[in-house]
Amino acid sequence: MNSVANHDVTGVVSRFETGATLTHASANAALAAGLERIAGGATGVDCAPLTQFDSSALAVLLAWQRAAHKRGAPLEIVNLPAGLASLALAYGVDILLSARH
Numbered sequence: 001m002n003s004v005a006n007h008d009v010t011g012v013v014s015r016f017e018t019g020a021t022l023t024h025a026s027a028n029a030a031l032a033a034g035l036e037r038i039a040g041g042a043t044g045v046d047c048a049p050l051t052q053f054d055s056s057a058l059a060v061l062l063a064w065q066r067a068a069h070k071r072g073a074p075l076e077i078v079n080l081p082a083g084l085a086s087l088a089l090a091y092g093v094d095i096l097l098s099a100r101h
Contacts, residue, residue, distance in 0.1 A: 018030065020052060035063070042068075
């Protein structure tokens, strides 16, 4: 995962990117890396690089959201791939992802 920072008029928004792949095989490493970024103050994740994923990606995104919520801030999810959004809908967790497509 690469770290990117974006600025807005209200201050600094720290956003990190997913990798290109987020599957069962890479979920633990991605989870740990994202949790580290969130603990460091990240408030958003950009899913634009994500091209290969399975239901593990949903579990990781939801875990990242829980961690951000515990820190007292929402986690903004942007550029969620349409296929992952469809998977979230099929699993009934789409409402839990505060994503912008």
